[in-house]
Amino acid sequence: MDPLRQLRYFIAVAEELHFGRAADRLHIAQPALSQRIRKLEQDLGARLLDRDSRRVELTEAGQLLLAESRDLLARWERTKSLVGKAHRGEMDALRIGVPPELAGRVLADILVAVESRDVRVELHELTTAEQLRLLADRELDAGLLQFPVDVIGLESGPAVETPLGVVLPRDSPLAARATLTLADLSGHGLIIFPRAAAPGLYDTTLRSCWEQGFRPTAVHHARNPEFVLGMVLSGRGVAFDQGMVAQKEPRVVWRPLPPGTLTRRLALTWPAAAPHPLVRELAAVIAGIIQGDGASRPAPVREAPRRPWDVVYGDDDRGIRPLAAPPPRSADPAPAAGATDPRSE
Numbered sequence: 593m594d595p596l597r598q599l600r601y602f603i604a605v606a607e608e609l610h611f612g613r614a615a616d617r618l619h620i621a622q623p624a625l626s627q628r629i630r631k632l633e634q635d636l637g638a639r640l641l642d643r644d645s646r647r648v649e650l651t652e653a654g655q656l657l658l659a660e661s662r663d664l665l666a667r668w669e670r671t672k673s674l675v676g677k678a679h680r681g682e683m684d685a686l687r688i689g690v691p692p693e694l695a696g697r698v699l700a701d702i703l704v705a706v707e708s709r710d711v712r713v714e715l716h717e718l719t720t721a722e723q724l725r726l727l728a729d730r731e732l733d734a735g736l737l738q739f740p741v742d743v744i745g746l747e748s749g750p751a752v753e754t755p756l757g758v759v760l761p762r763d764s765p766l767a768a769r770a771t772l773t774l775a776d777l778s779g780h781g782l783i784i785f786p787r788a789a790a791p792g793l794y795d796t797t798l799r800s801c802w803e804q805g806f807r808p809t810a811v812h813h814a815r816n817p818e819f820v821l822g823m824v825l826s827g828r829g830v831a832f833d834q835g836m837v838a839q840k841e842p843r844v845v846w847r848p849l850p851p852g853t854l855t856r857r858l859a860l861t862w863p864a865a866a867p868h869p870l871v872r873e874l875a876a877v878i879a880g881i882i883q884g885d886g887a888s889r890p891a892p893v894r895e896a897p898r899r900p901w902d903v904v905y906g907d908d909d910r911g912i913r914p915l916a917a918p919p920p921r922s923a924d925p926a927p928a929a930g931a932t933d934p935r936s937e
Contacts, residue, residue, distance in 0.1 A: 596668060598632045599661040602640065605629060606658045609648045667866040685712040686868055688860075689723035689735035693785075693817060695836055701881045711870055719789035719815075727863055734862040734871045736878065740792035743861060749875025751859040752882045757848040759824055759831040759838050772847045774854075775805030781829025782808035783820050793856070797832065800854055858882060 604614040605625070615622040633640050640654035650658065686706065690699065699715060706713045716732065723735030727746065739751065758772050760780075766772060782801070787794040801808065812828050814820045820831050821841050831837065832854055838846035860875040862868065 596665065598628060598635075599657075599665060601625060601628050602632055603658065603661050603665070605641065605648070606650055606654060609650075611643075611648065663865075671866045685714045686870060686874070687714045687716065687731070687733045689716050689718040689726065689732050691720065691736060691738060691790075691858075692717050692815060694736070698882060702878055705877050705881060706874055709870070709874075711874075719785075720793070721788055721790065727861070730863065733868040734860050734875070736858055737861045738790045738793045739857040739859060740796060741790075741861075742792075745864055746861050747864040747867065748859045748861040749872065750879040751857050752879050753855045753857045754834045755849070755851065756832040756834055756854040756856055757846050759820070759833050759844055759846055761825060761827070762843050762845050766847070767845045769847060772849060773804070774801055774849065777801075777806045777808075777830055779809060780806075781810040781812060782806075783812050783814050783823045783829045783831040785815055786813040789815065797854060804853070 601614075601618060604617050605611060608614040608617065611622050611626055615625045618625065629641065636653075636657070638653040639651050640657060642649045642651055688702075690702075703713060703715065716726075718726065718732075718735070720735075720738045720741060723732060723737055724741065726732040727735055737748075758766075758777065760766055766776060769776070784794065784797065798811075808829065810829065812823055814823055814831075817837050817840065820833075820837055821844065823829065824831055824844055825841070833846065834856060835846050838844050860871070860878050862871045862875075
């Protein structure tokens, strides 16, 4: 007998807790339904129902099967729907979540690359925590998550790891240094995204700070890059970034940290059960775009020409010099890794 039909029969009995009502609901005879439930119990080697002349109750094994059966049938229905739409050329838009801080140029490249494959895509600006909830509810087909996260029931594509540096005011004494360590930041506050946005990354970041000698005097939360800039400029603290925030404002600078100090790891992730047929292919495409972006690959540092704000802030007088090119990173066996653009001024 068709296993999915057996599960549908079992679900009806489990929900009704009455063989007569379940048989009416299924439009079959009650003796036939009883026989099929007994056959299912034999096949599984477990008693699913406790029944007598007055009552029907689920056993512990029956309760487990009810939950799993509903999930299996929902996955099967989704799979049939996706296959049918793909066959008819009616595939729904691919719904992808992306973190709010992802660069606009990266978003544009993702859209162009995906739609060049004749796939309609919907990008949704969401935190990692929000993406995880929507992936669980199947309201997203995939999400670009910031690791570490709990990926039970999910599957991930290639990861892109980007080193982070420090964003601080241009007039800070620390700005005169070519590189910084976390211990150098002692006595400063920290501007960081809210913990609810990506709890795993938040906890990992603060733990690294404490372990390496930086215990922030205060922790301020900021989600929007412009808000981060405002907090840094007002002296509330420093921030960690891959180098893009400092490019928006001449009054702040970006300084690298030693390799391996802090990183941001992104990977496209999707439900392991009945995924959208194209997510695995697109995961590699999206990882390549992020890794190839200027914020995720090494870039040489050149002697920069004088700019208007150099006169205003007097870099020559302050002894602030162009950064020396950082040493190349050693080969990393981990999934796709890159280095941040060190051009901070």
